[in-house]
Amino acid sequence: MTDTKTIEFSATTKALVDRILKRYPEGRQKSALLPLLHLAQAEFGGWLSVPTMDYVASVLNIKPIEVYEVASFYTMYNLNPVGKCLIEVCRTGPCMLRGANDIIEHIENKLGIKEGETTADGKFTLKTVECLGSCGTAPMLQCGADYYENLTNEKVDKLIEKWNSINDHSTYMRSNRVEL
Amino acid sequence: MARKLLLQHENVPGINTFEVYRKNGGYASVEKALKSMTPDEVMEEVKKSGLRGRGGAGFPAGMKWSFLDRKSEKPRYLVCNADESEPGTFKDRYLMEKIPHLLIEGMITSSYSLGANTSYIYVRGEYMYVISILEKAIEEAYAAGFLGKNILGTSYSLDLYVQPGGGAYICGEETALLESLEGKRGNPRLKPPFPAIAGLYASPTVVNNVETIAAVVPIVNQGGDEYAKIGVGKSTGTKLISASGHINKPGVYEIELGLPVEEFIYSEEYCGGIWKGRKMKAVVAGGSSVPILPTDLILKTAKGEQRLMTYESLSDGGFVSGTMLGSGGFIVLDETACIVQHLHTFARFYHHESCGQCSPCREGTGWMEKVIHRIEHGHGHQGDIDLLVDVAKKIEGNTICPLGDAAAWPVASAIRHFREEFEYHIKYPEKVKNPKHFELEPFVSEKSLVTA
Structure with missing residues (x-):
């Protein structure tokens, strides 16, 4: 499924992301992956589409596969659409x-x-x-x-x-x- | 009334706020440690207290601290394991929700002792509302000068952060937790090196359970010797027990270690006896991983001694007739419960939660779930019981982390103590097709039902 709308965190979430990134030492920003996936899921329809995960990868400057392998490991991340x-x-x-x-x-x-x-x-x-x-x-x-x-x-x-x-x-x- | 060291103020209105917590003596351990003790002196008190890890393994906390590589030039970390996911265990959630500042105070005092300037509390993702409570409490602690730069005007600085998990039991295993905190899949690491040498970001790290860290507060306040006076032998202090299942009063209770199991189950102060006036059939005393025991063996050891709520007494008799205190997840089953059905939920749980890294666990947990499912639903075969015992044996001891053992023990013990119930399912498939079979027709022991 292709998601055509532009995926981007709101200004409020972006500010929160900046604060989250400061929790970890320099060069260890990948640590923010789990919190960011929660934020993304909450903001983009209750699940993580491939474009959503790609967007999170771009925010953290990591490869998309690093996001997919984590999102598919943990049960709280929905990889398919769910009800409201x-x-x-x-x-x-x-x-x-x-x-x-x-x-x-x-x-x-x-x-x-x-x-x-x-x-x-x-x-x-x-x-x-x-x-x-x-x-x-x-x-x-x-x-x-x-x-x-x-x-x-x-x-x-x-x-x-x-x-x-x-x-x-x-x-x-x-x-x-x-x-x- | 038993002494309470962690929950003594649980019913004070507003105890979740900094102000009320502080008025009730909160943060005294931080003042005492930072202003009048060296980091090593704090550790000595923890050693003297005999405090053992409250997450399940029961390893002496002070000794774990002493392994921390203090010669390394890398930063040191304290990580709190709040990934509480062992079925039957909900004490950490209760503690964090009711008295969040107790954990934060413990984190500050412990981080000071370990020389950590950045510490993390890794909370299971499902506890999202608890995360909000902790974050608010941390904010209050920063505002009051107990976190941040130069705490209480001393040279010690600490930043404390909460990290959410994503839903994975395995992240309660400390090296899987560290992987997860680094933004990876929660696959346990091969040890050595142990986290004390190369943990978070390959730096020296101590990982402790919520309750362990909270217990550091009364230990520093009263001194390790005072703490060690409570309890029996090597089971010192108090322990939070999560009581659930077929009892009148499920909930979290702080007990003095050494309390008789019988008193814990039947007294009004704790579980209040078995619900609906029924009799007890079995108890899982320390979270889903530990061996299940029938009534006679949970109340008394095989030698006929009264069973006590201590690490030693519960494990008396080894796995033949004993169990473990584990995480303190105390699950009671009444006479209408079906051991096979109950076990099936655990087998499904471990299959679901296996990280898939080691073949014996990845494949074996799936097989155990499948075989127990068919026995429970009246499709069991004659050889299934022995097959289960065999699979459990092949998982145990053959995996990187203890999840494999944790999956094998409940199966092995259920068959050891309740083999007849498994045989009944195989002999009377029609009778067990209704999931409430033992509620409709209680199980009655018939010796020599099936000869394998």
């Missing part, structure tokens, strides 16, 4: 013991998709993920950067209702722990 709300439900041992499978099934029925799929209107993508370090408040899910814990079917219903009105990828920009 990316719902990630933890299903590892402790969450499973407290009913994560029921929550996943409930969301699948509610949205009419299976895990790994995106709704036809492009609003929701459902993913299952491995341990997010929220075992004491299981079952839980992450949406964008936010944590939602101690889930029940009723809580999930309310959340989906709320997220239905979201029309952009703004959840990637937030970072809260949301008390339910």
Whole structure:
């Protein structure tokens, strides 16, 4: 897929990138790759297209392959488009013991998709993920950067209702722990 | 009530702010260390305290510090490992979220001792909201003169930064973490050289867990000897335990090492007993990697002694009848839990998280997941149980980093202690097709079900 629009960080993000680059010693600016990929994903539609990754490579003055190999290694970077709300439900041992499978099934029925799929209107993508370090408040899910814990079917219903009105990828920009 | 050294102010309103933290005695260790102690004196206190790495391995922290190459002319680094990803473990998140300044104070005092002028806190990327909390706290510490140039008017300067990960369990392994911090894939490095000689940017580096660094604060404040008075034998001080699973009160608890396991599970002060009035079946005591133990062996050792929450007592009996304290991720399974189903989530986890560098781990974790999946779903074969034992053995000890061992131990121990449940799945495939099989019909031990 060719992305024709010009990819460039906003002025605010550019200023942040400059600050991030100063965290590392001279000549070690590649260290900024992971933080920059998060910023790029948040700013350019919730995923990393090849042009987006090429742009990040140009910002850091490294080869594109150095970006691809990193982006494909870490699970938080989406290499394909995702819905405006990316719902990630933890299903590892402790969450499973407290009913994560029921929550996943409930969301699948509610949205009419299976895990790994995106709704036809492009609003929701459902993913299952491995341990997010929220075992004491299981079952839980992450949406964008936010944590939602101690889930029940009723809580999930309310959340989906709320997220239905979201029309952009703004959840990637937030970072809260949301008390339910 | 047990003594608390890390979480004593957890419920003080506003303790996440510099002002309230400072009013409650915060940053005293920085003042004491920078104004009245040499860096080596700080390290001596840490050595005397007997503090052991709280990330899982339990290596003596002071000894790890002493390995740092102090003759090198390169800059030294302290890197905090906040890539908490071991299933069942969420104590570091709790600590950073509730009392972020405790970690920052520990980072300053420890960096001073190690002679580091730049330090990093590597936080798993999923903890994005925790990163915002830490960054705000760091900003406050700079404003108050505890970070930056000439801290408290001394000649010591320190810059502290937070680095996000990208979602990879393997980056909790210290050399993979350093690779990641350098902007690369998280493939563990071959050791030696150890990070103490050539770590971040090939410079001398110490990597410590969040809780380890936080514990340096009370150690410097009270002295290492005082800290060492808490606990039993070589398990000194307090430990944060993340309690989860089928208990009444999941959460993070600070315990004095030496607490009986039984008291931890059943007392109201901690887990509050098993939920729904059920009985306990098994416990994974130290995060997903450590051997699972059935009820009788978690409460008492094979010799019949009371099992204690210490490194030594939990590992009493080796892997035949013991386990490990590990990261303190304490997962409790009740009588309706299916050991095979639970194990399948762990096998899937390790397959997902293997970095792919070493063949035994890359291939073996995939095979284990596949075989456990088919047993759990009623498609197991007669020879599958022995096949699992065989694959686990071939991974263990044959990889660059401990992820291979971590993937093999849960499988080996589940079969060792719960072989009958695996056999039941193979003998009664129809009965296990419903994922809630043991909730509907509790597992009852039948001896000699299948003779392999």
